[in-house]
Amino acid sequence: MDLQDQLKNLFPDHEPSEVPTEKEDTTLWMQDEPMICKYEKRKGKPITIIEGYTGADSDFKQLAKEIKQLLSVGGSFKNEQIIIQGDYRDKIMKFLQDKGFKTKRVGG
Template sequence: MEKKKKDFASITGLPEELGIDADLEKVGQTLSIRKDTRRYGKPMTVVSGFEADRSELKELASELKRRLACGGTVVDNEIELQGNHVERARDILDELGYRVA
C-alpha cells in the first residue's frame, strides 16, 4: 500500500525548483516521542507520527542513531531507538525541521 505524495507546488503556486516540498512536508507532520520499556527493563525511545515513505524514514532513523550514538530500527512507521533519548531526539528533530508535540 503506497501513499501518494503531496504536490505542494500545485497548492502554493511556487516553482518546484525551489525545493520547498520536503520542508513543507516536514512541517505538516506532528511527531510524538515517548519512552517505552522493553525486556529486562531496558528503555526504548519511540518516535511516531510520520507520513514519509519507508526509505525516508530509514534515512532519518540512521541520522538519529548516528547523532545519538545508539542502535535502533524502523518498525510500522515508527523509529525505535535504544535508550532514553526523548529530550535529545526532540532537539534533533526540531533542528531538522520537524514539529514535535
C-alpha cells in the same frame, strides 16, 4: 599539467560536454501533525519510540539512520516507527526541531 589538459592532448577532436553536477536531495517531507516521541520500557530496558511521520518510508529510514549516528546507539525501523535504545527524548526532539519537524513529547 592537470587531467583536463592531458585529456585534450590525447583526444584533440573531443568536445567536452557539460559535466552533470550530482546534488544529493536530502529534503524530507514536512507534515502538519507533530511527530510523537515517547518513552517505554520493554523487557526492563528503556527505549524511545518516534512515530507519526507521514512521508515516504525511505525518508523515515534515512531519518532513523541519522538519529542513530547522532546518538551513537542502536535502534531499528519497524511498523512505521523508529525505535531507539535508551531514553533520548530530549536530544531527539531537539534534533528533529532543528530539522524543521514539529514534535510532541508523550509519556513521563
